[in-house]
Amino acid sequence: MTAQVIPLTRGPLAADVIRSTAEQHGVCVRPFTMETTDPNTGAINYVGVPCGSTVESICLPCARKARSLRMTQCREGWHLAEEPVTAASEPTDEHRTLVERRADLVAEYRISAGADADDLREEIRSLDRELHQLGVRGRLPNPDGADKRAPVRSTKRRQDAPNLPRRRVEKRTVGREYAGGFRPSMFVTLTCDTYGPVRSDGSPVNPDRYDYRRAARDAVHFASLVDRWWQNLRRVVGWDVQYFATVEPQKRAAPHLHAAFRGTVSHEVLRQVTAATYLQVWWPAHNQPIYSGGHLPVWSPDAAGFIDPQSRQPLTAWADALDQVEVPAHVATFGPQVHSKGILGGTEEAGRHVGYLTKYLTKSTGEVVQADTHTQRDHHDRLHAELAVTPCSPRCAVWLLYGIQPQGITSKTTPGHCKGRAHRRTTLGLPGRRVLVSRKWSGKTLADHKADRSAFVTQTLAAVGIVKPIRDASALVWRKLAPGDRNAPPRDHLVMRAIAERVTWRAEYERALLAAQGPLGAPDVSATGQVAA
Template identity: 85%
Template sequence: MTDTNVAQLPARGPLSTDVVRATAEQHGVCVRPFTMEVTDPETGAVKYIGVPCGSTVESVCLPCARKARALRMVQCREGWHLTEEPSTAAAKPTDDQRALVELRADLVAAYRDAMGADADDLREEIRSVDAELHQLGVRGRLPNPDGAAKRAPVRSTRRRQDAPNLPRRRVEKHTLGREFAGRFRPSMFVTLTCDTYGPVRSDGSPVDPGLYNYRRAARDAVHFASLVDRWWQNLRRVVGWDVQYFATVEPQRRAAPHLHTAIRGSIPHEVIRQVTAATYLQVWWPPHDEMVYGDGLVPVWDGERFVDPATRAPLTAWADAVDQVDEPAHVATFGTQVHSKGILGGSEEAGRHIGYLTKYLTKSTGEVISANTSSQRDHHDRLHAELLVTPCSPRCAVWLLYGIQPVGATSRTTPGHCKGRAHRRTTLGLPGRRVLVSRKWSGKTLLQHKADRAAFVTETLAAVGIVKPVRDTSALVWRKLAPGDRNAPPRDHLVMRAIAERVTWRAEYERALLAAQGPPGATADVSATRQLAA
């Protein structure tokens, strides 16, 4: 067959799965839902429902990621230029929350009487319960199942001699900024960066890799979130009121993290620069400059603790190692580049900056810091190599390479291998939380913002006589099916059912919008309504 004949052959049609995925993305339907088996205990009826995956990464699920970004944009917009103090009253504990706390108490009691592998399993169950409690909205840390933690040694609170002094005021409880001319209440947009580690090229790679301070770059990345928390603390003490923020963490071209943040209220640019220059974080951790173990020689577990493989002497416990610290193992600071700008609420400029704040939230960290040149790849490889031997927390298994037993070490702990995000090649030390939001930003959680949007749509439909029946589902039994379960219907079936429901819902909503516009010639503007329900 000649090349001409091959070129004349018709192209192969797309796979049905690809068509279903493209249609789902067009209608904003999750392309990879997980299956829930729902049983009615009264009738015994069983049905299968596809629940959206909730991914925030476009390459995983485009519709879910776009919905998550839209919700963050609403959260940012509602809290940035508030004119009244947000309500922050704490809700009363629910029956589910109390039941989980009772279960946790039983697990802790059993854990203290258990030994070996049974204790490890119970510790994992306790962590699972803690995660579920946090998902149900419980804030704060629960007591350590191992008992009261050893009190950390007292450190001097005197400011470092090489850091500028900062004025300190009593922080008032209000969160709103000043109002100017009786009607203007501007806010701020601020960008903070890490310090320099050596000259870099336009692609972010070092001019001289041998002189680039990779150790400091790795440690600054690991402790960046704590440094940002210290910056907020200093800023509030200087301005004298409870500053609120919506911030996102992104990597620069050199792979160092930097912060974009919306701040409610107006703060002088000079004050922001002054606070940034004077903010530092002292990391009172044991020294970790030179490894004690490596090249195949690592500590071993003797049944109760980690010991030296040759002498069988137990390693120094984390708390004891901290007691011996006389000076900080690392001091993190911000760079000199600080960008601050005043923003008026409701302006086009505010909308652009909200889009800029949430620009990369639908991208995985690996997609944002991708390397396109050999020098970038070499730079990322060297930074990753340093992060592999940089402890990320008191529980990090990397501490074992420095002769220190980390907090919570068990027989399952592998020396030098930590699953924390800081050690991954795809993250290069960036914090796990990409979005940082203060508690009094909008006075609502993400779930409450989502409920507001659902309630708005329901009211819009009810206004034209479309009322959806509300069924009590509290008695239903829900069970998540594992992948490969024989009872699970094909995923494409669940997706197509969701597409049909979405098409019906969209038609009803469009009809409600047309009714809201009124008769021809009416000037009702429904663009904001469309955007809110998107």
């Protein structure tokens, strides 16, 4: 007689319960800890700041909030009837302070050498990132001084590309209004060209004849090709077309674009613009690596650059390599398939397409394109192997494999190893920006849309007498705690505190909505359509 095995059931772990509760209430599950100090009283407090991840598998609440914000941005800009206001803001004291600090570092960098110069360059780059995060647009001066300009290339269209009519672009972004007050807009999908026949799962029918080199280079330069398409479309239609677009991978792992844009353009014009759009990449040739394996260039402090390990001669500088370029290293084009349709604002179809545009924003590329079969895994491996030797920018360390010194190299640069997204196995060359939004789309930044939500909730609470105290965060001194800092409270404590605050806020907000209900029992929602914090 066989004994019956009774499974041992154990209760859930406390950490899992906390995470599940946080996700239920929309609280970040992996906040990082900031220490705040009040300069007037000396009081020290520890605050959990949301991680801001856009991937559900990392932090579900933060990813859903980010997607919701993008949906609001897409919806508000798609069917505007009036021109958005896009006035540039004035520089702040913080902007000026950072630029002054940068100027001091650049002056110090130009008289330094060796490891000190490397550290100063990294500090300058950190300041540049901080300035861009504060809304500063455009390029900042190169710390190495005036770079040698790239040679002037001919702007004459290629012989194999169809000609396009060109009109003067009017200073308007709003589409035409038709009889009856209708103001439709467009939804369009663009894809990359074919690299060889593929099966239903996206894997090549004949991997040995599949053009992996062109697939890798098209993926690396896809965002620039998309920019060229919008430029051509504006010149053809004669007005400043504005767009909200997302880049996603197809089953074959090639990027394709879904875009909503304001106004209407005939399907035939969209096909003509797509067929005539191309991107010439005027980079040095990079077809066959010169260095590989254990035979790699080495850093020379005397030459302040990389040299050949045997001849000890410096590698070709980037500017000198550009001077020798006579033909483009690559020409990127779109595939012939163009899908487009007109959409009316305020309709169920418009809402469905907003959801479709943002459908995969909370998933990583690896989660969207999964390798479930042996042939799919082999396909991804071969594409990744090609991307590993495909330079992604003039600063890419992969250039050293081709005997060329990229821009911005230091002694810390590792030949052939670039941290760019294009070289990761999980991204397969997709551009770092999954969302591409034109500057005049809604006249607002994501921070502006977030502030609109906060203002709506504040007004809703104030209408029933609930006034929240305004905390001036700028009056505090903020410091991010390093991992393992003994002063930092456990993360679970921060999460539990945030859950308690969120439960209180939600109860107050629901009370305010009940108090604001109309005679039919429906909440009095503002024109923004936002009813949740």
